Amino acid sequence: MSVWPEERVTPNSDLDTVDMTVNVGPQHPATHGVFRMVLTVDGERVVDCEPYIGYLHRGLEKLSENADYRQAMGWWDRTDYLAGMCCEGAYVMAVEKLAGIEVPERAEYIRVLMMELSRINSHFMFLGAFGADVGSFGTSFTYAWRERERIYDLIEEVSGDRMFPTYFRIGGITMDLPENFESRCRWVLGSIRQGLEDLDGLLTGNEIFVERCQGLAPVTPEQAIAWGFTGPMLRATGVPWDIRKAEPYSVYPQMNFEIPTGHQGDVFDRFHVRLAEVYQSARIIEQCLDEMPAGRVLAPKLAKTLRIDDGELYMPTEGTKGEYGVYLMARGGTQAYRAKLRAPSFSNLSPLKELVVGTYVADAIVILGSLDIVLGEVDK
Amino acid sequence: MSDEEQSVEAEPAIATLVRGRLPDVPFEASKTKSYADLRIAPGHFLALVTGLRDDDELAFDLLRNIVSLDMEDEGLWAKYHFYSFKHGHALQVTVPTPPGAPTIPSLTALYPAANWHEREAAEMMGLVFEGHPDPRNLLLEEDLRIHPLRKAHPLQKAEILQGIEDGPPGVEV
Amino acid sequence: MSNDTSSGDVTAAVPAYVPDFGNEAERLTPVEIPEGKAAYRIMMPGIMQTGVDTVLAMSRKSSLWPMTFGLACCAIEMIGTFMSNHDLDRFGIVPWPSPRQSDVMIVSGTVTKKMAPAIKLLYEQMPNPKYVISMGACATNGGPYTEYDRVLQGVDKIIPVDVYVPGCPPRPESLLDGFLALQEKIMEEKKIVG
Numbered sequence: 204m205s206v207w208p209e210e211r212v213t214p215n216s217d218l219d220t221v222d223m224t225v226n227v228g229p230q231h232p233a234t235h236g237v238f239r240m241v242l243t244v245d246g247e248r249v250v251d252c253e254p255y256i257g258y259l260h261r262g263l264e265k266l267s268e269n270a271d272y273r274q275a276m277g278w279w280d281r282t283d284y285l286a287g288m289c290c291e292g293a294y295v296m297a298v299e300k301l302a303g304i305e306v307p308e309r310a311e312y313i314r315v316l317m318m319e320l321s322r323i324n325s326h327f328m329f330l331g332a333f334g335a336d337v338g339s340f341g342t343s344f345t346y347a348w349r350e351r352e353r354i355y356d357l358i359e360e361v362s363g364d365r366m367f368p369t370y371f372r373i374g375g376i377t378m379d380l381p382e383n384f385e386s387r388c389r390w391v392l393g394s395i396r397q398g399l400e401d402l403d404g405l406l407t408g409n410e411i412f413v414e415r416c417q418g419l420a421p422v423t424p425e426q427a428i429a430w431g432f433t434g435p436m437l438r439a440t441g442v443p444w445d446i447r448k449a450e451p452y453s454v455y456p457q458m459n460f461e462i463p464t465g466h467q468g469d470v471f472d473r474f475h476v477r478l479a480e481v482y483q484s485a486r487i488i489e490q491c492l493d494e495m496p497a498g499r500v501l502a503p504k505l506a507k508t509l510r511i512d513d514g515e516l517y518m519p520t521e522g523t524k525g526e527y528g529v530y531l532m533a534r535g536g537t538q539a540y541r542a543k544l545r546a547p548s549f550s551n552l553s554p555l556k557e558l559v560v561g562t563y564v565a566d567a568i569v570i571l572g573s574l575d576i577v578l579g580e581v582d583k
Numbered sequence: 584m585s586d587e588e589q590s591v592e593a594e595p596a597i598a599t600l601v602r603g604r605l606p607d608v609p610f611e612a613s614k615t616k617s618y619a620d621l622r623i624a625p626g627h628f629l630a631l632v633t634g635l636r637d638d639d640e641l642a643f644d645l646l647r648n649i650v651s652l653d654m655e656d657e658g659l660w661a662k663y664h665f666y667s668f669k670h671g672h673a674l675q676v677t678v679p680t681p682p683g684a685p686t687i688p689s690l691t692a693l694y695p696a697a698n699w700h701e702r703e704a705a706e707m708m709g710l711v712f713e714g715h716p717d718p719r720n721l722l723l724e725e726d727l728r729i730h731p732l733r734k735a736h737p738l739q740k741a742e743i744l745q746g747i748e749d750g751p752p753g754v755e756v
Numbered sequence: 757m758s759n760d761t762s763s764g765d766v767t768a769a770v771p772a773y774v775p776d777f778g779n780e781a782e783r784l785t786p787v788e789i790p791e792g793k794a795a796y797r798i799m800m801p802g803i804m805q806t807g808v809d810t811v812l813a814m815s816r817k818s819s820l821w822p823m824t825f826g827l828a829c830c831a832i833e834m835i836g837t838f839m840s841n842h843d844l845d846r847f848g849i850v851p852w853p854s855p856r857q858s859d860v861m862i863v864s865g866t867v868t869k870k871m872a873p874a875i876k877l878l879y880e881q882m883p884n885p886k887y888v889i890s891m892g893a894c895a896t897n898g899g900p901y902t903e904y905d906r907v908l909q910g911v912d913k914i915i916p917v918d919v920y921v922p923g924c925p926p927r928p929e930s931l932l933d934g935f936l937a938l939q940e941k942i943m944e945e946k947k948i949v950g
Contacts, residue, residue: 228874229871229874230823230825230855230874230878231853232824232853236826236827236828236831237827237828237865237871256721256722257720257721257722257723257724257868257870258827258868258870258871258874259827259828259865259866259868259871260722260723260868260870260906261828261866261868261901261904261906261907262731262901262904262905262906262907264707264732265731265732265736265738265904266738266901266903266904269738269903277900278900278901281828281829281900284828284829284832285832300616300617301616328832344835344839345839345840348835348836348839348840348841349840349841351836352836352839352841355836365833365927366829366832366833366925367829367924367925428644428645428668429644429694429695429696430695430696431645431646431647431694431695431696433645433647442668444668449671450673514615514616515615515616516615516616516617517615517617517618517648517650517664517675518617519647526647528647528648528664530648530650530662530664532652541650541652541653543648543650545647545648545664549699549700549703550696550699550700553695553696553698553699554695578828579828579829582722583722723870723906724869724870731904731905731906736905737905738903738904738905739902739903739904739905739907739909740903741898741902741903
């Protein structure tokens, strides 16, 4: 006898049913932010899904056009608010490339170190929140937060603020690392590996987790590329594309790390890819600590006001969710003429209807969790 | 990434490749600080993009980004960024529209990724994408007909005073 | 003690004992008992009599259940305050997803004009007595995004706020301080009906 109710009972074709509309509203306990989707369900199966975004549209682009290049960094931090320094790094590198400013090598190494710490931070948030979506409501969250607090303490020690340290400057970074940073950082890396083992042990081998996640919403590479997926969503389908290797920037060409990929692009593969990426980020941080050269941390002879002549560029970087791209157009003056953010979560979220239709309501929540969106990026 | 050009006048290598593979499409090539840029009129845009996607040597299968620009007297422009997984090259395409007629053919049929990018460009800047299956507001409320990213759209007054000296929000006191 | 040989009055030889207490009368003046009711009165060992408003206020402040209403970046610090490092559970503060059963609404993050009707609806769905903590600069007055015209310049334009917590984002300790200030406010109010 089969497990599923509809296969045990012959469907009664005389029964009249009406599809119900369920509003998974802007406030809901799955802590992904202010996102709304309207599901049309037939019993327990989702028949239609309409995502509504824009509840956090705060005007990053308009405000960046009306402020100095250096002032605008504060808003760019807060787009991917789980990994503040990754966004800072992307924006600052784009402005430097546009202005033609050389950054000293020590600053580059410190930047990569901080960006990878932020990436680990964001992935731990995903692991915690995804475990909560699938069913282990408090446990995975608390495990993940132990490591996140340690990383926050480390970032606070270096720069003064936990989440949005405007630590990067156009031309380098604000100040050098404190003493004993290296030993503390290595201790935190050890703790991160321990935390990963805990989360791995809690989730990956868990029969309920595997049953719920494996085979759910598989995506082929062609579909993924057509939809504009980048980052772990694309790598889970099997395409080994990472901007840090394909279009490298900063000191990533000198780093040794692998690109974890999945097989079928389903929810379990996305989880597994992000889990494996944390190990690779820890590797990069260790290499940064080993190879960091001595020297200055801010470019010499920077002008008091930053004026950039006519020019434009698009700088793609590997953000935590995918391709975090910064498009800048300068037409003289101290303010950007146009600054646009290519947000990875925006493209990852757009085919939600195709991913969710046909699954159960509970699976729709799990799929939404596996997309790992952060609404600050989506709504800009 | 496009290869370095030999002299100042020569156009980028990727542009020469595109010209060779799609000889009927008229465009102007230039170089930006990151990628090569092809400038093309809205009338020939769809032919260019179909060629970019379907041709074997070009094979631009990822539409990364659509940027909408308010170039004031020169009209509203749109810029598209493409990437090819097969060959590893990237490209930028600029479509300037004349002032007063901001219409560009939609790419949703060729690249499903363009759907949400075009909706956002339409509401933020006022570009009209012909043939878009679902031209509703995305980030703004459904009934608003404003274009916040235009240079003519003002910023809000920052609230500095607190207390009863203020009038209700939106009123100049 | 003098051995007086002369005959005469024995009582006149011993001086009268006049105790001199100095300033003790001032020191031992009892405290002024103001007009009004006592906080509590112990009737018998183990039984205490107090006013209902005190008991209600104490129970309300000790078990504030916030509705998890994370909008943006401040939500991450709010979650961090609920987690083990800066535990809020020890104050009786348990995050509760439904507005119908929660006491406090922590508005953490930027309020946009698109989101404002939803916030009003959620506030109206909460039963009395209810309180609002406006967490972060964006909920206080628009924060760093105040000049963009799609941003509501502070959540107190649509709902009444009890405690403002400054910061961008406020540290977990700051949010904790905000909760303690809210608890003081509840004890001061001491209304029987909320």
